[in-house]
Amino acid sequence: MKEQRLNAIREVLSSTLVTSQDELRRKLRRRGIDVTQATLSRDMHELRLMKGPGGYSLPGSVANGAQELDDDAPPVLNEMIDSFGLRVRQAMNQVVIVTVMGGAAPVAAAMDRAGWQEVVGTLAGDDTVLVICPDVKRAGDVEERIRKMLES
Amino acid sequence: MKEQRLNAIREVLSSTLVTSQDELRRKLRRRGIDVTQATLSRDMHELRLMKGPGGYSLPGSVANGAQELDDDAPPVLNEMIDSFGLRVRQAMNQVVIVTVMGGAAPVAAAMDRAGWQEVVGTLAGDDTVLVICPDVKRAGDVEERIRKMLES
DNA sequence: GCCTGTGATGTATACTTATACATCGACAAT
DNA sequence: ATTGTCGATGTATAAGTATACATCACAGGC
Known part of the structure; x- marks a missing residue:
C-alpha cells in the first residue's frame, strides 16, 4: 500500500x-x-x-514535467501553465516564461493555440519560452495574465 | 545593501x-x-x-543537497564560453551568443546556473544562444561580460 | 501460543516559513 | 517644500511542515 x-x-x-x-x-x-x-x-x-x-x-530535473502530450488533445493554456510554469518576467516587448525542464514546448504550443492578439509569436527552448509582443504595453498585459495563472 | x-x-x-x-x-x-x-x-x-x-x-545546483557532488558538477560559465563560444553581439535588450555547433545548450545551461539578475531568460538553438535582458542597458552589461570571457 | 521487534500510521503539537499590516526612507512630480 | 509612490524591512501571526508519542498489525523466534 x-x-x-x-x-x-x-x-x-x-x-x-x-x-x-x-x-x-x-x-x-x-x-x-x-x-x-x-x-x-x-x-x-x-x-x-x-x-x-x-x-x-521530484529530485533531478530531467524526469520532472517532461510528460508527453496527447497528439489529438489540444491543451488548455491554463492547465499547461499550471503543470509546467515556474515563473514569468517581462523584458520590453518580450515575455519570458520559465518552465520545468521539458515543459517549454507544451506551454508554447498552448500559447500558439490560444491565439492571443497580443502574441506575435513564441519560441521554446527546454525550460524557457520566449513570447514576442507587438509593444511594451501588450507585453505587460501578457505578463500579468500569465502571472495570474501561475498564482491560481 | x-x-x-x-x-x-x-x-x-x-x-x-x-x-x-x-x-x-x-x-x-x-x-x-x-x-x-x-x-x-x-x-x-x-x-x-x-x-x-x-x-x-541554489536553483540549478544538484537536485538533492544531501547527495555528494559527483564528477559532472555544474561547470563554470567562463569554462563554457571558453570551450564553445565564438562571438557575442547585442541587439537592443537581447544578446546573441554564437557558439560552435552543439555548444549552445551547455552555454545556456551555464548562464541559467550563473543566475545573473540581468538575464531574464535564455533560449538555445544548435549554435546560437539568445539571452533576453530587462532593458538595453543591462543587455550591454551582459554583452561586455561575455565579450571579456571570449577574449581571455 | 506467547513474546518481542519492526515498520507504518494518526494525533497533537513543536518548529519553520510566509505574509498581513505598519512604518520608514528614497525619489520623483508638482 | 510638499506630496505621493514604491520598495524594503520589522512585527506579529497565520499557514505549513516535522516529529514526539502512542497505537496497531505483522513476522519471527522460542
Whole structure:
C-alpha cells in the first residue's frame, strides 16, 4: 500500500503543480488514497522531494514535467501553465516564461493555440519560452495574465 | 545593501549546509548582516531557493543537497564560453551568443546556473544562444561580460 | 501460543516559513 | 517644500511542515 502511494505521489507531482502537503493530500484523496499530512511529510522526505517557489518537485530535473502530450488533445493554456510554469518576467516587448525542464514546448504550443492578439509569436527552448509582443504595453498585459495563472 | 545580502546568501549556501532560515540568519549575522527571518524568507523566495531533505540549495545546483557532488558538477560559465563560444553581439535588450555547433545548450545551461539578475531568460538553438535582458542597458552589461570571457 | 521487534500510521503539537499590516526612507512630480 | 509612490524591512501571526508519542498489525523466534 505504501509503495502504491509513493508511486501515486510521483505521478501527481510530475503532472500537476503542488504547493503544499495539504494540496497533495487532497489530490491523492481524489485518487482514493487517504492519509494524513504527517504521513505525507514522511513520504515526501523519503522521496527526497524538493520544495521551492514553484512548489514541490521530484529530485533531478530531467524526469520532472517532461510528460508527453496527447497528439489529438489540444491543451488548455491554463492547465499547461499550471503543470509546467515556474515563473514569468517581462523584458520590453518580450515575455519570458520559465518552465520545468521539458515543459517549454507544451506551454508554447498552448500559447500558439490560444491565439492571443497580443502574441506575435513564441519560441521554446527546454525550460524557457520566449513570447514576442507587438509593444511594451501588450507585453505587460501578457505578463500579468500569465502571472495570474501561475498564482491560481 | 540588499544586493550584497543576496550575494552573501548565495555564498553561504554554496559553501555550507543550511537547514533552516534561522540557521541562515545566524550565519549571516557572523558576516555582519543582520536581518529578520521574514526578510530572509522573501530573499530566499526571490533567489528561487529549493529546500529538500538536505537543506537549502541554489536553483540549478544538484537536485538533492544531501547527495555528494559527483564528477559532472555544474561547470563554470567562463569554462563554457571558453570551450564553445565564438562571438557575442547585442541587439537592443537581447544578446546573441554564437557558439560552435552543439555548444549552445551547455552555454545556456551555464548562464541559467550563473543566475545573473540581468538575464531574464535564455533560449538555445544548435549554435546560437539568445539571452533576453530587462532593458538595453543591462543587455550591454551582459554583452561586455561575455565579450571579456571570449577574449581571455 | 506467547513474546518481542519492526515498520507504518494518526494525533497533537513543536518548529519553520510566509505574509498581513505598519512604518520608514528614497525619489520623483508638482 | 510638499506630496505621493514604491520598495524594503520589522512585527506579529497565520499557514505549513516535522516529529514526539502512542497505537496497531505483522513476522519471527522460542
